[in-house]
Amino acid sequence: IAGITQAPTSQILAAGRRMTLRCTQDMRHNAMYWYRQDLGLGLRLIHYSNTAGTTGKGEVPDGYSVSRANTDDFPLTLASAVPSQTSVYFCASSDPGRALNEQFFGPGTRLTVL
């Protein structure tokens, strides 16, 4: 693994179903983030985690939950999917302890909720 991986690449989901998007990084970054990208709205932060064991809400957290059991993994769960959650989801990581705090992104998961 090099960088950030996300799975699945794409998914079509029936409304009401539960879905977990996976994200794994191998850079030992402390901070991880989930964004969604929608046409005309740009990228918006859903949830974040500053370190393993802690999580926080971003701008659009409703309908989503996250966990951070270890440094490498940061799954995003949709408990009961709705069509408005159709979007492209990007996982990212950074190390705020380093001077640059450059943020790196995964390839994204394209989710369609019908």
Added chain:
Amino acid sequence: KQEVTQIPAALSVPEGENLVLNCSFTDSAIYNLQWFRQDPGKGLTSLLLIQSSQREQTSGRLNASLDKSSGRSTLYIAASQPGDSATYLCAVSPFQDRGSTLGRLYFGRGTQLTVWP
């Protein structure tokens, strides 16, 4: 709340032109600013990062400047090529404070660039 605006929303130019993409942000208390490139259906690739104490960064044909006090950054692309066609995103990271998001980014909506041969 930080707001990031990018102008223009779209730009179409012939190959060889020098380009300027603009980004503005409302809160000057930033930690850094990043410029990303996004190809259709793909993820984000970091192009340049400017720390709040810096005025500019250069990488090849790309040069990014930062004027924190006026809340502006520009991305200059020299001698544009068809391979530069993509969406360019500007994002700012707020100054770190304990108990809050340390490294999250606020994004602009991007400039969609088309360079034709």
